[in-house]
Amino acid sequence: MLEFAILGLLQEAPMHGYELRKELTAKLGAIRAAISYGSLYPTLRRLQAAGWITEAAETPATAEEVPALTSRRGRVVYTITAEGKERFAQLIAQAGPETYDDTGFGVHFAFFARTDQATRLRILEGRRRKIEERREGLRDVLGRAAERLDAYTLELQRHGLDACEREVRWLEELIANERSGRAPTVPHPGTAGGRREDNSPPPPGESRKERP
Amino acid sequence: MLEFAILGLLQEAPMHGYELRKELTAKLGAIRAAISYGSLYPTLRRLQAAGWITEAAETPATAEEVPALTSRRGRVVYTITAEGKERFAQLIAQAGPETYDDTGFGVHFAFFARTDQATRLRILEGRRRKIEERREGLRDVLGRAAERLDAYTLELQRHGLDACEREVRWLEELIANERSGRAPTVPHPGTAGGRREDNSPPPPGESRKERP
DNA sequence: CCGCGATGTATCGGACCGATACATCGCACG
DNA sequence: CGTGCGATGTATCGGTCCGATACATCGCGG
Numbered sequence: 001m002l003e004f005a006i007l008g009l010l011q012e013a014p015m016h017g018y019e020l021r022k023e024l025t026a027k028l029g030a031i032r033a034a035i036s037y038g039s040l041y042p043t044l045r046r047l048q049a050a051g052w053i054t055e056a057a058e059t060p061a062t063a064e065e066v067p068a069l070t071s072r073r074g075r076v077v078y079t080i081t082a083e084g085k086e087r088f089a090q091l092i093a094q095a096g097p098e099t100y101d102d103t104g105f106g107v108h109f110a111f112f113a114r115t116d117q118a119t120r121l122r123i124l125e126g127r128r129r130k131i132e133e134r135r136e137g138l139r140d141v142l143g144r145a146a147e148r149l150d151a152y153t154l155e156l157q158r159h160g161l162d163a164c165e166r167e168v169r170w171l172e173e174l175i176a177n178e179r180s181g182r183a184p185t186v187p188h189p190g191t192a193g194g195r196r197e198d199n200s201p202p203p204p205g206e207s208r209k210e211r212p
Numbered sequence: 213m214l215e216f217a218i219l220g221l222l223q224e225a226p227m228h229g230y231e232l233r234k235e236l237t238a239k240l241g242a243i244r245a246a247i248s249y250g251s252l253y254p255t256l257r258r259l260q261a262a263g264w265i266t267e268a269a270e271t272p273a274t275a276e277e278v279p280a281l282t283s284r285r286g287r288v289v290y291t292i293t294a295e296g297k298e299r300f301a302q303l304i305a306q307a308g309p310e311t312y313d314d315t316g317f318g319v320h321f322a323f324f325a326r327t328d329q330a331t332r333l334r335i336l337e338g339r340r341r342k343i344e345e346r347r348e349g350l351r352d353v354l355g356r357a358a359e360r361l362d363a364y365t366l367e368l369q370r371h372g373l374d375a376c377e378r379e380v381r382w383l384e385e386l387i388a389n390e391r392s393g394r395a396p397t398v399p400h401p402g403t404a405g406g407r408r409e410d411n412s413p414p415p416p417g418e419s420r421k422e423r424p
Numbered sequence: 425c426c427g428c429g430a431t432g433t434a435t436c437g438g439a440c441c442g443a444t445a446c447a448t449c450g451c452a453c454g
Numbered sequence: 455c456g457t458g459c460g461a462t463g464t465a466t467c468g469g470t471c472c473g474a475t476a477c478a479t480c481g482c483g484g
Contacts, residue, residue, distance in 0.1 A: 002471075018432050026357060029349055029367055030372025041434060056461045074433055074478090088286065098442090102243065112364035133339055137241055145238060152324035153239055159382055160242025163375065214440075230463050252442045253465060286447090300475055309472090 001042045001107050002035065007052060008111040009090040010080040016058070017076065031106030044078060047115075052084035061099060095123055100130040121178050128171040135164035213319050214247065214255045217263060219300040220323040222292040227251060228270070229288065244317030256290060264296035300326075307335055312342040333390050340383040347376035 009015070009023055017040060025034045057073040080088075086144045092115050098104050105127045114121050138161040146154060219226070221235055229252060237246045259265045270287040292300075304327050310316050317339045324332050350373040358366060 010328075016432075017434090027361070028354055029353060030348070030369045033346075037434070037471045038436080038473070043470085075431095104370065110365050113362035134241070141238055148238070150325035153322050155386075156318065156321050157242045163378075164396060165373075166378075170217050174367075207427075228463075229465090248441045250442070250467080255439085287462095288464075412457070 001103060002039055002086070003047060004041060004091050005053075005107050006040075006078075006112060007080060007084055007091070007109075010053060011088065011114070014077050014079040016078065017044065020044075020078070026208060027110050031102060031110075048078075049082070050087075051081060052087050053078050053080050055079075092116075092119055095119055095126075097126070098125055100126045116130060117178065117181075121175065124171055124175050124178060128168060128175070131164050131167050131171070135161060135168065138164065148175060167204060213315055214251055215259060215264075216303050217319050217322075218248075218259060218290075219292060219303070220254060220326060222265060222290060223297060223300065223326070224372050225368065226289050226291040228290065229256065232290070234398055237395070242321060243322075244315060259296070260290075261295060262299075264299050265290050265292050267291075304328075304331055307331055307338075311335055312328070312338045329390065329393075333387065335385050336383055336390060340380060340387070343376050343379050343383070347373060347380065421424075 005024055005028065006020065009020060015023065017037070021035050021037070021040055028035075043054070044053070050057055054077050055078050058077050090164050092108075092111075095108070100123075104125070105128070108115070108123055115123075138157050139150070142157050142161065144152065149157075217236055217240065218232065221232060221239070227235065229249070233249070240247075240298055247356050256265070256267070260267055267288050267290050270289050302318075304323075307320070310334075311320050317335070320327070323404055327335075350369050354366065354373065356367050361369075384418070
């Protein structure tokens with residue numbers, strides 16, 4: 001999962017660890033708290049060993065004659081390689097059952113702009129199936145085993161069931177949108193401030209600014 | 213987390229591993245998929261080493277003279293000890309910040325029937341605070357960094373924000389209910405089948421059948 | 425001038441998962 | 455009548471990720 005996210009992010013621009021974590025946190029804020037350095041750095045090492053990324057110590061320019069003396073601390077910048085991009089594409093193409101659990105789905109969804117439409121559809125439908133199964137499980141428990149459980153546990157299940165139904169509806173809309181060929185503008189009722197003017201989603205694919 | 217859940221469940225009845233997993237899955241179905249045996253068995257071993265539970269090989273009665281011959285396979289039954297109950301109570305009393313993340317909160321909530329009202333209130337408020345923070349983070353991203361992100365990532369954040377707002381409202385109702393002294397009957401609109409007749413929640417506390 | 429919060433890299437132990445292996449039981453289908 | 459398959463049941467192993475911790479630099483306000 002982390003591997004996937006890192007390869008995805010580094011395709012937008014080379015970054016060092018701290019920056020990577022910040023961007024990751026911003027992009028995945030909706031699904032997971034914050035990536036731990038205890039996962040990030042070992043994963044970066046692993047990716048480099050595999051050849052998907054390269055790391056380069058940042059020493060801006062011509063520091064030949066002044067090595068010591070406020071020696072410019074670390075700042076290792078990571079850059080994705082051609083093999084890394086290939087690997088990322090391969091990870092998207094695989095899109096197995098792990099892709100449908102909460103975290104896996106969220107991370108893949110966050111990189112849908114780099115995913116072809118057929119795969120997007122496949123993932124959305126896989127996820128919907130999985131949530132529908134969870135929903136059925138919860139309905140069963142609320143129906144059949146209700147008297148065996150205390151009021152709090154029941155309330156928890158009810159809240160979970162509600163979330164499932166809501167997510168299924170969300171996925172339905174996304175799937176419908178996807179099939180109609182257009183981008184992911186689900187018409188949200190009146191959630192927050194209602195911040196929405198940009199109503200011209202670019203036909204998804206490559207749309208990142210490569211930072212000159 | 214697993215330690216807590218196991219100690220909580222074993223207070224209702226002694227169980228063997230398989231049964232424990234099933235009950236755990238039923239009780240926590242709303243928040244996590246299914247406990248892996250790769251976590252369950254090592255944890256049980258750890259709990260026994262600490263003296264919180266005891267394990268006893270199940271050999272129903274008087275099998276002195278017929279040891280071999282369809283020898284009755286394993287079935288190790290785990291029973292909580294007095295120290296184990298103490299430990300459980302201690303874990304509830306601690307209720308630190310880890311208690312407020314998704315999984316931690318869910319597990320604690322599932323055992324609210326064994327938690328005193330003051331602690332319930334503390335946990336609910338801590339959770340609300342945490343979700344409110346996440347919500348603010350998402351609002352920030354959707355407001356300030358919106359143009360830096362693609363349409364799919366934005367949609368993900370919007371869905372996450374929606375879930376946050378919904379959970380805060382849920383928690384508000386639970387907190388209000390808790391303060392008014394009564395059990396957790398949040399008035400759900402018209403979610404599923406509307407299965408709800410049992411409208412007399414027992415004043416929470418100990419209310420488990422000890423299975424004679 | 426000093427501390428403190430942001431930036432930045434890094435490790436270690438522990439929790440938990442997914443795959444896998446293996447054994448028994450009951451029953452449905454040929 | 456047997457045989458295989460799904461449920462019950464115990465157990466391990468490698469790997470991913472987290473939380474705590476350590477340490478160093480930089481700029482700014484008091």
